[in-house]
Amino acid sequence: MSARPGVVGYVAKRVAGALPTLLIVAVLVFGLIRMIPGDPAQVMLGDAGDPQAVAALRTEMGLDRPLPLQFAAWLGHALRGDLGVSIATGEPVLPLILQRFQVTASIVVSAIALATLIAVVGGLLAAWRHRRGLDQAVVGVATLAMAVPSFWLGLMLLLVFGVKLQWLPVVGYVPLTEHLGAGLAYLVLPVATLVIVESGVLIRMMRTSALDVLRLEYVTHARAKGLSEARVLLRHVLPNAFAPTLTLVGLALGHLLGGAAVIETVFTLPGLGRLVVDSILARDYPVVQGCLLFAALAYVLVNLAVDLCYPLLDPRVTVEG
Amino acid sequence: MRRLSLSGWIGVALIGLLLATVLVSLAWTPFNPLAIDLDHTFAPPSARHWLGSDEFGRDVLSRAMAGARISVGIALATVAAAVSAGVVLGTAAGFLRGPVDRVLMTFNDALLAFPGMLLALGVIAVFGAGAGSMVGALAVAYLPSVVRVVRGAVLSIREREYIEASRVMGNSEAWSMWRHVAPNASPQIAVLAASLFGWVLLSESALSFLGVGVPAPAPSWGNMLASARPYLDTAAWLAIAPGACIVATLLGANLLSDALRDRFDPRGAP
Numbered sequence: 001m002s003a004r005p006g007v008v009g010y011v012a013k014r015v016a017g018a019l020p021t022l023l024i025v026a027v028l029v030f031g032l033i034r035m036i037p038g039d040p041a042q043v044m045l046g047d048a049g050d051p052q053a054v055a056a057l058r059t060e061m062g063l064d065r066p067l068p069l070q071f072a073a074w075l076g077h078a079l080r081g082d083l084g085v086s087i088a089t090g091e092p093v094l095p096l097i098l099q100r101f102q103v104t105a106s107i108v109v110s111a112i113a114l115a116t117l118i119a120v121v122g123g124l125l126a127a128w129r130h131r132r133g134l135d136q137a138v139v140g141v142a143t144l145a146m147a148v149p150s151f152w153l154g155l156m157l158l159l160v161f162g163v164k165l166q167w168l169p170v171v172g173y174v175p176l177t178e179h180l181g182a183g184l185a186y187l188v189l190p191v192a193t194l195v196i197v198e199s200g201v202l203i204r205m206m207r208t209s210a211l212d213v214l215r216l217e218y219v220t221h222a223r224a225k226g227l228s229e230a231r232v233l234l235r236h237v238l239p240n241a242f243a244p245t246l247t248l249v250g251l252a253l254g255h256l257l258g259g260a261a262v263i264e265t266v267f268t269l270p271g272l273g274r275l276v277v278d279s280i281l282a283r284d285y286p287v288v289q290g291c292l293l294f295a296a297l298a299y300v301l302v303n304l305a306v307d308l309c310y311p312l313l314d315p316r317v318t319v320e321g
Numbered sequence: 322m323r324r325l326s327l328s329g330w331i332g333v334a335l336i337g338l339l340l341a342t343v344l345v346s347l348a349w350t351p352f353n354p355l356a357i358d359l360d361h362t363f364a365p366p367s368a369r370h371w372l373g374s375d376e377f378g379r380d381v382l383s384r385a386m387a388g389a390r391i392s393v394g395i396a397l398a399t400v401a402a403a404v405s406a407g408v409v410l411g412t413a414a415g416f417l418r419g420p421v422d423r424v425l426m427t428f429n430d431a432l433l434a435f436p437g438m439l440l441a442l443g444v445i446a447v448f449g450a451g452a453g454s455m456v457g458a459l460a461v462a463y464l465p466s467v468v469r470v471v472r473g474a475v476l477s478i479r480e481r482e483y484i485e486a487s488r489v490m491g492n493s494e495a496w497s498m499w500r501h502v503a504p505n506a507s508p509q510i511a512v513l514a515a516s517l518f519g520w521v522l523l524s525e526s527a528l529s530f531l532g533v534g535v536p537a538p539a540p541s542w543g544n545m546l547a548s549a550r551p552y553l554d555t556a557a558w559l560a561i562a563p564g565a566c567i568v569a570t571l572l573g574a575n576l577l578s579d580a581l582r583d584r585f586d587p588r589g590a591p
Contacts, residue, residue: 024431032443143328143579147572149523151530151546152564155553163554170553255436262527266550276439277531280446288446292439300434 007311014307018300025296026078030071033289083290088282093290097272101294104271106176107187107263108256111194116249118199123206123245124233127214138203145200154193154266161189173269190267194260198252205248209241216240243313250306257302258295329580335573339389346390352380354387354540363556373558375548381562384540388563391541392570395456396522402460403467403521404514408503410464411471416479416498426472429465437462438524442533450533458528459521470513474506481505508585512578519574526567542567 041057062070077083083093126138162170168189176183213219214237222236223229259273272291279287325333351371358378366373372381414425432440437459444458478484479502487497528534529543537544542563549559 020427021431021434024428025434032447035447143575147568147575149526149567151527152567155546155560159553159557258436258439261531265531276442277533280442280533292443295439296435299436
């Protein structure tokens with residue numbers, strides 16, 4: 001179909017636009033860890049490391065070379081998937097990250113998908129019933145949801161459903177691949193917590209943009225043609241009003257895929273966020289560096305994917321470029 | 322300009338209550354928030370300990386009050402730092418445009434590519450946990466969004482007719498900037514600062530909850546929640562009080578910033 005000549009150009013432009021960002025991200029991650037007081041070789045060997053061993057390790061790590069060369073070497077390794085090894089365990093960093101990422105991603109993706117669905121339904125209904133009881137109820141609940149910190153909501157849900165009612169487990173984690181039923185039981189509360197916390201802002205955004213679209217003339221026209229309200233909302237209002245919400249969905253998804261440290265801490269899940277925090281506390285810098293790079297990459301890629309989705313919603317985006 | 326709505330007044334009341342608590346806590350708390358009393362550990366809420374006592378017998382109400390002081394102090398310092406640096410950089414980018422704008426914004430967008438929490442964690446990884454590095458970390462984390470908003474406001478205001486008029490009158494660019502552009506961007510900056518206060522406070526609690534924020538034994542709402550986690554089944558009051566404080570504060574900050582936005586920009590009003 002050649003009806004969209006701008007698509008290839010649009011995609012190329014967005015992808016090219018993300019490259020400088022990724023490069024600066026890499027420089028920042030590299031530079032940040034280098035700003036840590038003290039010599040990385042000394043840090044790795046601890047204060048007890050004797051000067052000879054430190055010097056040998058410095059040469060091995062390439063620390064005696066100029067910084068730009070060190071950066072190039074580090075980036076070259078990173079591009080080939082070599083993020084170094086953990087100081088604490090000696091494990092390679094990338095497999096460690098990927099293993100933890102599975103846990104985080106399974107919670108985050110299902111939670112954001114559910115939250116988006118709730119936001120679309122809630123936002124459209126609230127806008128449709130503008131200034132009536134339903135609208136006020138939806139806005140009230142959404143505003144409250146925005147004010148509840150995820151870690152507290154998580155603790156309260158644990159208190160009610162884990163401790164008092166004992167419906168769900170309080171501590172621990174079972175991988176889904178090991179036991180599906182038990183694995184799901186451990187995911188219910190973390191997902192529920194994230195859905196509630198994330199849907200607040202999404203509902204409000206969806207409602208605001210739906211209100212804007214409902215004021216437009218073509219909606220009046222669609223109604224005048226005698227279309228049902230459901231069809232007007234779903235076919236005519238939703239596609240035009242969804243873009244701002246999609247942006248926020250992308251931001252939330254990109255943000256959380258890099259580690260939902262707080263949720264993972266509340267529910268003692270072995271996710272990526274907990275890995276970052278534990279490595280910071282243990283001063284395990286190769287892992288910190290790898291996690292930061294991975295999380296920033298996830299964030300940029302998710303937002304790039306969202307950018308690429310806009311023309312599907314609104315063909316004018318391509319033309320305006 | 323519209324009168325403040327009911328929800329706006331609720332926001333004002335909640336933030337007023339918070340600031341009053343902070344002021345009172347400077348002079349008085351029911352108990353010393355750090356005093357350990359091993360004869361009265363895990364006391365449920367009572368006439369003596371209104372909100373109960375924790376695993377060391379410390380009074381939860383006193384700790385929540387002292388926590389308000391620490392959390393609000395960190396949040397205010399962070400907002401002040403992020404907004405003042407953001408106004409300078411955003412104004413420079415929006416007003417000078419050209420290469421300055423491009424370099425600043427490329428760098429800014431790269432910083433925006435880090436989720437705020439992650440950026441803060443990175444800075445804390447370098448400088449260690451503590452109140453000082455937390456202010457620095459959160460200010461760095463939230464600076465890019467301030468720069469974006471300020472630059473956007475400046476870009477739109479500088480094209481308006483009254484700025485043109487100021488130039489025609491022979492005023493220098495810098496004077497027009499200082500006298501006309503900056504004041505007209507201030508409502509947007511005020512709205513942003515109010516919501517920033519909420520976000521920063523939430524991030525501070527989250528970092529303290531994770532154990533990389535305010536170090537024990539100093540109380541912050543976040544680290545109070547973290548130490549309440551193991552006792553959820555026997556001493557739930559330990560988790561309820563600090564969380565309720567955070568919810569009330571965030572709700573206050575959100576309602577207040579909504580109200581400010583509605584006042585300055587009635588088009589966005591619900």
